[in-house]
Amino acid sequence: MTATREQRLEHLQNFLRSIQKPGTPLGSVGIDDSLVDSGLIDSLAIVEIVAYLEETYGLDFAARGIDPETLASMGNILALIAAAGATSATPS
């Protein structure tokens, strides 16, 4: 079964909670807000998001390279997953 956008967002948010900096509540970061500029994560933590997308959705960044803008916000990350045609089952 393919996950819905809402399920993917919830899964992404749970992951972000595991790597976020403590001073910024995730709930205060809008879906299109910059994850780094909002203070939620350190810019270098983007590598952890890459690893998350590789493991959870099988995205192959070695083949596609990384455009930093595609990982800038939760909305952009969900769009990246959708555009990549991720057909994995509901993220576990």
Added chain:
Amino acid sequence: MFLDLKVGALAEPISGRRWAEADVVQEVARRTARFQCQGLAAGDRVFLLFGNRLEFFAELLAIWRLGACAVPVDARLTAFEVSTLIAAASPRLAVVDEATDAAVIAVLSAAGVAAVDTRETGSQEATVGLSRLDDDALILFTSGSTGAPKGVIHTHRSLRARWLSLRDHLGVAAFARSLCLLPTHFGHGLICNSLFPWLAGQDLYITPPFRADILMRLGALVDEHGITFMSSVPSLWRLALKMSRPPQGRTLQRIHCGSAPLSAAVWEDIRAWTGTRQVCNAYGITETGSWVAGLSNADTPAEDGLIGGGWGAVIRILSTSDTSVPLDGSLECAVGDAGFVWLNTPALMKGYFQRDDLTRQAVVDGWFLTGDIGFLDDRGRLVLRGRERDEINRGGMKIYPGDVDAVVERFPGVTDVCTFALDDEMYGQAVGIAVVLNARDDATIRALYRWMTEHLAAHKMPGRWWLVDEIPRTSRDKINRDQVKAACVNEPGLELIRILGASGNTAGNP
């Protein structure tokens, strides 16, 4: 004297700005005239509260032309930390840029230190050469920004000794187009990655430090500018190897890595990514003018911890770390036996700024105690095995536990505190803290967190916290940070995100 140094071009590959050699000469002359108008004189100290842009280097040379001393300061420091450094160093002037925090400008003003915007130079030019070889050229504060600052003083003589030694051992051809991704407020990025090639007439490409978006396109950046050399730290490669395509142009001729030794596996990965075998650990300490040992010809099998030979330095491995008694040959370790790494180099610092006590604790008869543990192999090459220095290395940025402790101790209700290093997959190390609090309620923890963000630069903020009943001490009342860490790591830490989020706290994001 005039600094008989021939500069190369300067470029900012991210912004696209570039100064040719003639532009640099003019920019330096304008800033020299501006400093003269401001009354800057030989022996004065000037804070540079920004870095990693073209203007930084023009300011530096202008300061030197007038015989003054430059003090590059980490632009991320809080106003409290900057005020601590001002009190210690009494700068005559401070140079800022558009990104300098208003609170920092305010503490400069309160201290009577005139702030000069680096972009404002006027059109008047001056060409003088008033510096002398043994004048103080640079002070680099390595720790103590929250208490008793520890500043490494380099003179023009010690800096030149470093650059000449590097030229002798490495030449300059491989440095024709050097890329600096490291901060310019500490020795590695400034003295060696930037100034060594640039003041030998090679072109320097400077970027903002440690930005993930730059590392994601590192391969393209190298290709676009034909980069021949870059230095780095291990955490930079953790990102670049995973997130950037390799360069295609095969222009890279030499790669250095500092801060912590590469593992043999990552070392080979870097060779494959960069397309050159000339990849090596560049062992450096601010006190020795940074790069002091490495592999001149790095085409050798990668080994965990392998450094190489001295670059303008003699390396000795001694069984002692006691700096209170004269050294003698009987203390020398046999080949292959690990001991304390001592260095003798003409590039050694003049001493710690107004801290002769610290200088005496680090230098004996010209020999510098590095705080690292290592051995010499049967080819006379240094191999590092560990360190005894009391510091946390977070992605190449050195954080001193005592700096964090000093801030936390001043918070009302804190009885005791211990800051320590945690292993971290991405950064190598992260910051952990154990605190003894009189009151353990969430409001107190939130107040302590706010206090810390007001007084500590963001990269020094502990990511994991533990509340403990006491901090164990040795019989000499010293904290054993490893012991505290061992007691904490297997216990659940504070749920800081929940506690801070519960009040909708968004102040002072780290």
